[in-house]
Amino acid sequence: MPDALTAAYALRLGDDALILSHRLSEWVGHGPELEEDIALANTALDLLGQARLLLACAGAREGRGRDEDALAYGRDVLDFSNLLLVEQPNGDFAQTMVRQFLFDAYAVELWPRLSASRDEVLAGIAGKAAKEAAYHVEQSAAWVVRMGDGTEESHDRAQAGLDLLWPYAGEIFEADGVEAALAEEGIAVAPSGLRGPWRARVEAVLDEAGLAPPEGAGVRTGGRQGRHSEHLGHLLAEFQFMQRAYPGAEW
């Protein structure tokens, strides 16, 4: 039975995972050390696995015959509903790790709560993702501390990344009718309730790292409604190229 609300919710979470996975995959072959290169790819693959399950769920609930591939490769910028944070460019390694930490600190709060969802499919996906997110946030937090509390240059780069990305963090906790209605039914997690624990974890790590959020920074939103930064189109151009040029190609 089509369920537009759950489809939209799964699509939002799936798009977050998909776009962030692609961003991390851009590091493959360019990591600062071979071991970090592999670690980044591992995280990208965890996120890709989450994205596949969530997009498949979204397609099934939508009831229009679109599978995970159709949703990943067959939509344009305006149809993507990911957070603006995850589509921001990698920048340097510090910027990538700050972006990852801001997201992981959210994911590690989201998934355990969503694993208690009344929707069994979402609960199952969330249970798997919770274990992955617990590892991701330990690693990205460790890097934020290592760089923030490292050399002058690593500190400056981490702080620059934080200054750049902080305005995108507020969007994580925005909710519209989709989350509100589903949270009411015990299916979704209300993002607003994650702000407190997210903030506590982020502040503790930034404090240990000697980093500080920029003061008076605004909040940039719009991703959930398809209003994206200019970066997503470029990302999709590369991500979707093969399926655009050779529709239905498999190997």
Added chain:
Amino acid sequence: MRSGSRRGRPRRPNSARRAKRVSDSDRRGENERDWPLFEVFIRARTGLHHRHCGSLHAADPEMALARARDVYTRRGEGTSIWVVASEHIFASDPADKDMLFEPAMSKIYRHPSFYDLPDDVENM
């Protein structure tokens, strides 16, 4: 909620704690210096012992442990990981192999080959 990144971190064996101090002194050196090498030991199943499976570079034991997880347990190989700074391994000299190992070759009576192992005994 889990508070901070330190909780739940495995207890380090003494050798790894010593390695931490070594890598700290390394980090005070020039930035371009390569990260030190660590040897990685993985236990595949409960009841087996840890086996050496390779090495990697990391800035300190914490990072070495995480990267060992990422590099060497991608296909479900492990239930436990040890990392040891490679410089803490004191190895035999290949030139000494005749002196060290040759005398054992002729002592066949030391091999437990004169009785049958039951089929049920695995991992002998």
